[in-house]
Amino acid sequence: MGGAHPTRAEDRLVKVQDVISKSEILTRKERTMESLKKLVGEKVTIWKSSELGFGWSKKGVITEVEFGPYAQYEQAAFICFKPHRARKVRKLVLLPGARFMVWKGYHDVDTSIFGEEQKHGGVTVQKSKALSSSSFWMEQAAGSVSTRPFYMQG
Numbered sequence: 001m002g003g004a005h006p007t008r009a010e011d012r013l014v015k016v017q018d019v020i021s022k023s024e025i026l027t028r029k030e031r032t033m034e035s036l037k038k039l040v041g042e043k044v045t046i047w048k049s050s051e052l053g054f055g056w057s058k059k060g061v062i063t064e065v066e067f068g069p070y071a072q073y074e075q076a077a078f079i080c081f082k083p084h085r086a087r088k089v090r091k092l093v094l095l096p097g098a099r100f101m102v103w104k105g106y107h108d109v110d111t112s113i114f115g116e117e118q119k120h121g122g123v124t125v126q127k128s129k130a131l132s133s134s135s136f137w138m139e140q141a142a143g144s145v146s147t148r149p150f151y152m153q154g
Contacts, residue, residue, distance in 0.1 A: 033067065033077050033094075033151075033153075034067075035150075035151060036062075036065045036077065036079065036102065036151055037065045039062045039065070039102065039104070039150065040062050040063065040064060040065060041061065041062070041063075042061065042062060042104055043059070043060070043061055043084075043104070043105055043106055044059070044060065044061070044062055044081070044102050044103060044104060044105070044150075045057060045058070045059050045102070045103045045105065045106055045107040045109060045145075046058050046059075046060070046079070046081070046092065046100065046101070046102050047100060047101045047102075047109050047111070047138075047141045048092070048094075048098065048099070048100040049098070049099035049100065049133075049137065049138065049154065052132055053131075053132030053133030053134070053137070054111070054113050054132060054137055055111050055137045055138065055140075055141055056111055057109040057111055057141065058081075058083055058084075059083065059084040059106045059107075060081040060082050060083040060084050060086070060090075061081060061082050061084075062079060062080070062081045063080045063081060063082060063089055064078075064079075064080040065077065065078070065079055065080070066078040066080075070093055070095065073095055073096055075096060076093055076094060076095050076096065077093075077094040078091055078092070078093055078094075079091070079092045079094065080092075084106065094153075097154070098153065098154065099138055099153065099154025100152075100153055100154065101138070101141065101142060101149040101151065101152045101153075102149060102150050102151045102152075103145060103147060103149050103150055104147075104150050105147075107145045107146075107147070108144070108145075109141050109144055109145055110140055110141060110143075110144035111141065112129075113128050113129060113137075114126050114127070114128060114129065115127050115128065115129045138154060
């Protein structure tokens with residue numbers, strides 16, 4: 001039964017190291033997301049990957065940035081912002097690992113998902129530019145704005 005299988009002590013050591021490295025990663029993410037607090041009161045453009053894997057963008061003014069537990073996650077970011085030409089403040093919850101970008105100022109971000117129409121006989125076909133949840137959507141959004149994002153995650 002030799003050295004192929006780790007002993008229980010070795011197994012426990014690996015698990016402790018995994019927990020330590022995960023918590024270190026979490027605190028590094030928190031530190032970088034702390035920079036979002038500098039944007040309170042600023043006009044911003046936010047791009048976020050949707051649940052369907054594509055992306056959307058909103059323009060608005062950030063009113064508050066908080067960090068705390070949400071559902072099964074220990075740390076999530078809560079960005080309160082008032083969308084451009086809206087009256088009510090909205091709350092955006094960003095979970096760990098969420099793909100999003102924030103630019104200072106208002107920018108037009110390309111969120112189109114469809115490529116050019118193709119006509120085959122009497123049928124018109126329009127395909128998406130890439131698969132859902134692909135890194136293409138974030139690259140497309142970042143490339144459509146002339147300035148670099150203030151904050152980028154994902």
